Amino acid sequence: MRNSKFLYLFLVVTTWVYAQKQITIDQIYRGYFRTENLEELQVLHKSNTYAVLEEEGSGMSINLYDFATRKKIETIFGTAAFPETKAGIDGFQFSEDDKYILITAGSTPIYRHSFLARYFLYDTVSKQLTAITQDLIQEPQLSPDGSKICFARENNLYLFDVRSKAVSAITTDGVKNKIINGITDWVYEEEFAFVKAYQWSTDSKTIGFIRFDETEVPEFTMNVYGQNLYPGNETFKYPKAGEANAKVSLHLFDVAQQATKKVDLSAYNDFYIPRIKWSADARFLSVQILNRHQNKLDFYFVDAQTAEKKLLFSETDKAYIDITDNLTFISKNRFIWSSEKDGFNHLYLYGSDGKLINQITQGNWEVTAYYGFDEKTKRVFYQSTEEGSINRTISSIGIDGKNRKKLSQQVGTNGATFSPVFTHFISNFHDSATPPQVSLNDAVTGKSIQVLLRNEALRSRVAEFKMPEKVFMTVKSADGQDLNAWMVKPTDFDAKKKYPLFMYQYSGPGSQQVSNSWNDYDDYWFKMLAQQGYIVVCVDGRGTGFKGAAFKKCTQGDLGNLEVQDQIFAAKSLAKFDYIDANRIGIFGWSYGGFMSANCLLKGSDIFKMAIAVAPVTNWRFYDTIYTERYLTTPQENAKGYDDNSPINFVKQLKGKFLLVHGTADDNVHVQNSMRMIEALVQANKQFDWAIYPDKNHGIYGGMTRIQLYNKMTDFIKNNL
Secondary structure: OHHHHHHHHHHEEEEEHHHHOOOHHHHHHHHOOOOOOOOOOEEOOOOOOEEEEEEOOOOEEEEEEEEOOOOEEEEEEEEOHHHHHOOOEEEEEEEEOOOEEEEEEEEEOOOOOEEEHHHHHHHHEOEEEEEOOOEEEEEEEEEOOOOOEEEEOOEEEEEEEOOOOOOEEEOOOOOOEEEEEEEOOOHHHHHHOOOEEEEOOOOOOOEEEEEEEEOOOOOOEEEOOOOOOOOOEEEOOOOOOOOOEHHHHHHEEHHHOOOEEOOOOOOOOEEEEEEEEOOOOOOOOEEEEEEEOOOOEEEEEOOOOOEEEEEEEEEEEOOOOOOOOOOEEHHHOOOEEOOOOOOEEEEEEOOOOOOOOEEEOOOOOOEEEEEEOOOOOEEEEEEOOOOOOOOOEEEEEOOOOOEEEEEEOOOOEEEEEEEOOOOOOEEEEEEEOOOEEEEEEEEEOEEEEEEEEOEEEEEEHHEEEEEOEEEEEEOOOOOOOOOEEEEEEOOOOOOOOOOEEEEEEEOOOOHHHOOOOOOHHHHHHHHHHOOOOEEEEEEEEOOOOOOHHHHHHHHHHOOOOOOHHHHHHHHHHHOOOOOEEEEEEEEEEEEEHEEEEHHHHHHOOOOOOOEEEEOOOOOOOEHHHHHHHHHOOOOOOOOHHHOOOHHHHHHHHHEEEEEEEEEOOOOOOOOHHHHHHHHHHHOOOOOOEEEOOOOOOOOOOOOOOHHHHHHHHHHHHHHHO
16 A cells, blocks of 8 residues: 555656656757648649658658548559659649649759759659659649640740650740749749749640849849858849839740740839739730839730730729739639728639629638639638637638638638538648647538548657647737737746746738747747746737738838837836736847847837847848838838838947847848948947858758757847846
8 A cells, every 4th residue: 555655656746747848949940849741732633632742661652542531542653663753752743634743853942932853744644754854943834734844944944845755945045143034033932922933824825924134133142151162152133122123024925836925014114023824714814913112903814816915903002912822713714803902801703804793701800811612512712810810710602702601610720722622621720739630521511521630749749848838818009909919928937926028029011920820949949938937928019910901001111110119018018017027028030020129129228128130121221122112112212211110220229138140141131131230239339249150041040050049049038038
């Protein structure tokens, strides 16, 4: 009996100690908390099936599954059988008839979205694998009829004939830093978030593409230190605010005639082409033309035979128009389009003549993703903020705007991939307390049919720790608006004690950091800090997204003013809590968040005692045209909006402790920002800390970099907060 009691006591004590396991930076950034998901999930076009990329033995396989039963049908492709791919594959895409698979291998990144890779064409019938070319290429795409592949190489477009294996040139004038055909330039890729600037017509007869003439765009050069005796450099075209953009033009390539026509856009001056897409009628290419201020968008149909264009409609906004991919053509060449014109992002149905038929969704919430339209049932499937701006809900609705039905089963972050016939969908659910759960669901009722993945291994790893809970709340802005926020308290929180407060934010226009979703890497870092005695808070201030256009666009023309006011006001409000030490409040942010944290320390020196700014914009004059001018217009038009909120101009106000971090190979927010900030601080005779990471880009990662960086930031917090 005494032995049993001793054993019980031993188990209780050891279990308690085990549950107190501390999170470490090594664990976070070596992948200990990595989530599991279905990799490279692709829906086939001609059958009610989907394919995923899975590791099997020492190789990788593309496996096909039935949507209705979730049973594995077959292994379509395995790297073990093809020596060319034994090193692994990065992705794949099916042809429209599902006969061919375009396989990606050996990807080498260029910028945020772009990369070079080797590509192979796999014939699922003959079981033959063919290299498209031995060169590294970009953005190949099969024609809808599967007869040809268009791809980009060294700024030109080419055609690969599937039957003859012959390669022919579509363009020949491409030159680095001068002319780009069919691939976006740096600023389009970064700010309009696409790389492939060409499209096949639905009948495979025509390719529409955008040509970029970068000749007049100023160049930016980054030093590359590398391992050689002498450093090199990388020079590319980067249009800073107020400078010349690439001149864009639109072209139509006739595949049979091997001839190209130019679309007449001479009526426009200094404009963008943020999207092109072929309509359901193969004769017409839809084109979006956006003015430089980005507050007027014209939507055209261009005739592939004549290159003549017809204006279908225009949209204007007092601030700016966000570009999305929510454009879908359906029967009779009608189309579904998203717009913020009623104050929230919603879906609209237009006729082929560009006239509005009806608004599909409406309410004081936002459509955040469009999943598709079922022609048979006349239902539209989408994701939204119907259950609150921090959550994502999956729903369906009639195309007439009636009979809206919620399909997701839990409140949190829900995502979906629908089957080709919209009978089922694969649901991906997670919230702040639940790692991603993947299930097969009925698309009519939304009910789960079968759980595919629970992340049980991750659950077990997380259970080793006494993880602090993320609690959602709201705080007030200076003008009385409710701002979404979350708080993480120490695991042994005692309301009678005083704790230092560490604030995190990003704050950029339309962004969101306060969401009911599973942890990212930084969340584990915040929880680690909470385990060590800090209260961590994140506040999404005015200008952030998913609460309507008015809330998002209130910072227009004055970036960094209201947002900084909100962080300072929130810090002062939180400082009144009995358990927060008002003399120990710090703030951290990366990129736009770094711009914000620097500003908060300088303009809120009475409340913030320390700040960490990673890869910050320190003067908006140094940043690119599309992003900066969208919110501030040009420096020539709005010098005050640029200068009043750039931290580089307020260094004399520095009182607290400041850590400034940047990578020298940051092609996005150039290290120039931090170098100029450093010089300004030096000349103001201000003491501060800084860290420069050689040859690291905007993400500052690679090897031990993240671990070293986060240890540095942790030590800075401990020493100064």
